[in-house]
Amino acid sequence: MTTSQDIKVAVDAVVFGYTSKEGLSVLLIKRDIQPFKNGWALPGGLVGNQESLEDAVQRELKEETGISINYLEQLYSFGKPGRDPRNRVISITYYGLVKPDVFEIHADTDAAEVAWFNIKKIPPLAFDHQSIIIAAHDRLKSKILYQPVGFELLEERFPFSELEKLYMAVLDRDIDRRNFKKKIVKFGFLEETTEKQVLEGAGRPGNLFRFNQEKYFQLQKQGINFEI
Amino acid sequence: MTTSQDIKVAVDAVVFGYTSKEGLSVLLIKRDIQPFKNGWALPGGLVGNQESLEDAVQRELKEETGISINYLEQLYSFGKPGRDPRNRVISITYYGLVKPDVFEIHADTDAAEVAWFNIKKIPPLAFDHQSIIIAAHDRLKSKILYQPVGFELLEERFPFSELEKLYMAVLDRDIDRRNFKKKIVKFGFLEETTEKQVLEGAGRPGNLFRFNQEKYFQLQKQGINFEI
DNA sequence: GCAAAAGTGTTGGCCCTACACCCATGC
DNA sequence: GCATGGGTGTAGGGCCAACACTTTTGC
Numbered sequence: 001m002t003t004s005q006d007i008k009v010a011v012d013a014v015v016f017g018y019t020s021k022e023g024l025s026v027l028l029i030k031r032d033i034q035p036f037k038n039g040w041a042l043p044g045g046l047v048g049n050q051e052s053l054e055d056a057v058q059r060e061l062k063e064e065t066g067i068s069i070n071y072l073e074q075l076y077s078f079g080k081p082g083r084d085p086r087n088r089v090i091s092i093t094y095y096g097l098v099k100p101d102v103f104e105i106h107a108d109t110d111a112a113e114v115a116w117f118n119i120k121k122i123p124p125l126a127f128d129h130q131s132i133i134i135a136a137h138d139r140l141k142s143k144i145l146y147q148p149v150g151f152e153l154l155e156e157r158f159p160f161s162e163l164e165k166l167y168m169a170v171l172d173r174d175i176d177r178r179n180f181k182k183k184i185v186k187f188g189f190l191e192e193t194t195e196k197q198v199l200e201g202a203g204r205p206g207n208l209f210r211f212n213q214e215k216y217f218q219l220q221k222q223g224i225n226f227e228i
Numbered sequence: 229m230t231t232s233q234d235i236k237v238a239v240d241a242v243v244f245g246y247t248s249k250e251g252l253s254v255l256l257i258k259r260d261i262q263p264f265k266n267g268w269a270l271p272g273g274l275v276g277n278q279e280s281l282e283d284a285v286q287r288e289l290k291e292e293t294g295i296s297i298n299y300l301e302q303l304y305s306f307g308k309p310g311r312d313p314r315n316r317v318i319s320i321t322y323y324g325l326v327k328p329d330v331f332e333i334h335a336d337t338d339a340a341e342v343a344w345f346n347i348k349k350i351p352p353l354a355f356d357h358q359s360i361i362i363a364a365h366d367r368l369k370s371k372i373l374y375q376p377v378g379f380e381l382l383e384e385r386f387p388f389s390e391l392e393k394l395y396m397a398v399l400d401r402d403i404d405r406r407n408f409k410k411k412i413v414k415f416g417f418l419e420e421t422t423e424k425q426v427l428e429g430a431g432r433p434g435n436l437f438r439f440n441q442e443k444y445f446q447l448q449k450q451g452i453n454f455e456i
Numbered sequence: 457g458c459a460a461a462a463g464t465g466t467t468g469g470c471c472c473t474a475c476a477c478c479c480a481t482g483c
Numbered sequence: 484g485c486a487t488g489g490g491t492g493t494a495g496g497g498c499c500a501a502c503a504c505t506t507t508t509g510c
Contacts, residue, residue: 005274009235009307009318046233049316053307077305077320079237079281088277090237090320092305161462178464179500203461204507389489406491407473431488432480 007088011056012044012129014095014136015069017103017116018153020162024169025103025116026133028125029064032113035085036126040117042133044091057094065114067106069096071152073143075136083128095136097152119169144170145228148189151211159197159206167228180228187226189216235316239284240272240357242323242364243297245331245344246381248390252397253331253344254361256353257292260341263313264354268345270361272319285322293342295334297324299380301371303364311356323364325380347397372398373456376417379439387425387434395456408456415454417444 015027028040043064047056054072061067072094079090106114117123122133144150150166160181168175184190189212196205220226243255256268271292275284282300289295300322307318334344345351350361372378378394388409396403412418417440424433448454 003277005236006277007237007275008233009237047235047307047318049231049234050309052309053305053318074304076302077281079275079320081278081280090275090281090318092307092318092320159462176500176502177462178502181463182465183499197462199461199508201461202459202509204463206462387489404473404475405489406475409490410492411472425489427481427488429488430482430486432490434489 007090009047010044010089010091011047011053011060012042012091012093012132013057013061013072014042014075014093014133015061015065015067015098016095016119016136016140016153017098017100018166018169019100019103020165020169022103022116022118024119024166026119026122027065027067027098027106028115028117028123030113030115031126039126040123041126042093042129044093047092053092054094057096061096065106067098067102069098069102071097071149075132075139078128078132080128091132093132093136095139097149099153100155141171146226148211148216148226154211157193157195157208157210160209161206163209183228187216187219187224189213189219191215235318237275238272238317238319239275239281239288240270240319240321240360241285241289241300242270242303242321242361243289243293243295243326244323244347244364244368244381245326245328246394246397247328247331248393248397250331250344250346252347252394254347254350254364255293255295255326255334256343256345256351258341258343259354267354268351269354270321270357272321275320281320282322285324289324293334295326295330297326297330299325299377303360303367306356306360308356319360321360321364323367325377327381328383369399374454376439376444376454382439385421385423385436385438388437389434391437411456415444415447415452417441417447419443 017025017027027043029043031037031039031041043061045060047053051059053074057072058068061069075093075095077090077092081088083089103116106116119137122130124130125133140149144167150163150170153166154162163184164175164177164180167180191210191212193208193210195208197208199205245253245255255271257271259265259267259269271289273288273292275281279287281302285300286296289297303321303323305318305320309316311317331344334342347365350358352358353361368377372395378391378398381394382390391412392403392405392408395408419438419440421436421438423436425436427433
């Protein structure tokens with residue numbers, strides 16, 4: 001291997017948002033350059049020479065979509081030669097979670113270049129981004145079962161049913177309401193507030209809950225492990 | 229970001245081997261170039277321009293240690309600026325598992341440049357390789373609980389006690405012999421042969437077992453999930 | 457009053473853990 | 484015969500899944 005290396009390093013991010021109306025959704029951008037010009041793709045781009053990988057993700061998200069996220073985790077690195085038709089590019093992928101306020105704003109603006117897509121209605125994508133989303137979704141599905149990452153997708157205060165619907169949307173299966181609540185409450189890191197849900201339409205309004213992160217860390221240190 | 233990117237892409241591998249005598253061990257090389265000349269480090273090196281990441285790992289392992297492995301999985305990508313004192317280098321790390329025959333040969337040769345180290349007796353290492361080994365060990369610990377990767381570290385036929393000791397070495401805790409056997413046998417992918425263990429020293433010789441991978445795949449398709 | 461969503465308990469079965477004695481072999 | 488490691492079963496408890504009716508609200 002005496003020839004000098006000529007490989008580019010990029011980051012790409014699968015950003016998930018959730019509301020009970022829209023379901024689990026992914027943030028995509030419309031490319032304005034070749035290749036795949038005008039095709040949908042994951043936000044991302046080349047890493048700066050003196051920039052950490054996480055910083056690169058946050059910067060690209062800011063530049064391309066205007067959002068900043070509150071949970072970010074490395075997913076996988078894709079490096080097969082030929083995955084970018086022009087250069088050799090290795091992409092280090094991340095997945096991120098945003099709270100509904102961020103999600104809603106951008107779902108409304110509906111700018112031509114950035115949009116949220118329900119996880120079940122992803123359009124054809126540039127490069128191998130389709131398989132990156134599948135990997136991210138798989139990771140989220142398993143992660144949510146043993147770490148309380150779901151709360152990163154909800155408002156600070158939320159009715160219990162939101163949490164339940166979130167789990168159903170992410171895992172794509174039904175969950176028994178009573179058993180689920182017993183399980184979550186038993187852990188002891190959820191706080192019930194006295195506030196009631198603001199309703200839209202009929203139905204009995206529920207109490208709002210809050211995730212107590214410090215309590216969770218404490219419990220975790222004591223060896224309690226979260227598992228749905 | 230108009231300046232052109234100047235980042236190198238490397239792969240590094242944490243290769244695990246196991247025997248009940250030596251315990252869980254990691255393959256290291258002694259560096260013959262700066263930086264960290266004569267220091268111990270993980271095998272690895274730069275990725276070729278037209279080479280897949282997995283191929284690069286296999287090639288480096290062959291070049292630096294002479295071994296080829298039978299299980300390889302991507303671990304994590306490390307990219308903090310400054311982790312290599314000279315250039316910006318992003319390392320995509322893998323962990324691999326080898327069977328005891330490979331392990332034993334190299335444990336004997338004891339060449340100056342390549343050696344196996346018990347997981348609890350790793351010397352100081354170059355770069356951030358210490359933390360890479362910790363990450364790999366953590367991954368192995370959790371992986372072995374929900375996928376039958378342990379068999380990749382054993383001979384094709386092995387006495388049951390080997391499997392049990394392997395789990396104890398990897399997880400670094402005691403395991404109840406009877407409960408463990410019940411659990412494993414219940415899955416139905418382990419075949420008991422009529423052959424007996426060849427003894428070294430006293431003790432009742434045990435039957436040899438074999439992992440039936442096809443059976444495992446079948447069972448997995450039927451939705452059975454392995455969990456220790 | 458009716459439609460919509462929230463709140464709530466019990467039971468049966470399964471699984472998991474804890475635990476100890478006898479057997480086959482080498483020396 | 485003794486030391487070493489292999490082989491095996493049961494009982495109790497905890498946890499989990501299955502399951503339906505009542506309450507509060509908007510309209």
